[in-house]
Amino acid sequence: MSSAEQELLANAAITSFRLNGQFLAIAEQLAAPSGLTAARWQVLGAVLSSPATVSEIARTMGITRQSVQRIADLLVDQALAEYHPNPAHQRAKLLYATDAGRDAVAKIGPGHAAYARLLAEKLGAERLRDAVELMDVLSQTLDGLGLPNQAPGRNR
Structure with missing residues (x-):
């Protein structure tokens, strides 16, 4: 029989998997008019304000470098981004968004804003803010714990 804590962890994981699927489906629909996919929008969005290496983007997103x-x-x-030399690292080039990439992401803006407004109206802006804050705290806590076989206090 599982403990209450195990059940909470399992339910948190299942809920996050469902949310991930829902967010990906929403992102695919929002990105489609711009010719992007959710994944391309995500990576391009990571370098809109400043360039980054592939490894930096992967760490930020919590996905594999590959x-x-x-x-x-x-x-x-597709000429939506380009690589430039990285003064800090000879082999790890910096990914920059091109003007075409910025334009593609800008086309997503109106639909994104409308859906965000709809969600905030339905859930309530304060509850949405609280949910995002709590998800961030949960993510930071999981980062601090590490993976089960790397958890603090365990023999390595």
Whole structure:
């Protein structure tokens, strides 16, 4: 029989998996008119304000470097992003959004704003803010705990 804590952890995971699927479906629909996919929008969005290496993007998003590399290469092939030399690291190039990439993301803006407004109206802006804050605290706590076989206090 599982403990109450195990059940809470399982329910948190199941809920986050469901939310992830829902957010991905929403992002796919929002991105479609711009010609982007959710994944391309995510990677391009990571470098809109400042360039970053593929590894930095992957760490920020919590996904594999290889996944980001594949998407970044596609964005470069489509002239939505480009690689530039990185003064801090010879081999890890910086990914920059091009003007075409910025334009593609800008096309998502109106639909994104409308959906965000709809969600805030339905849930309430304060409850939405609280939910986001709590998800962030949960994520930071999980980062601090590490993976189960790397948890603090365990023999390594």
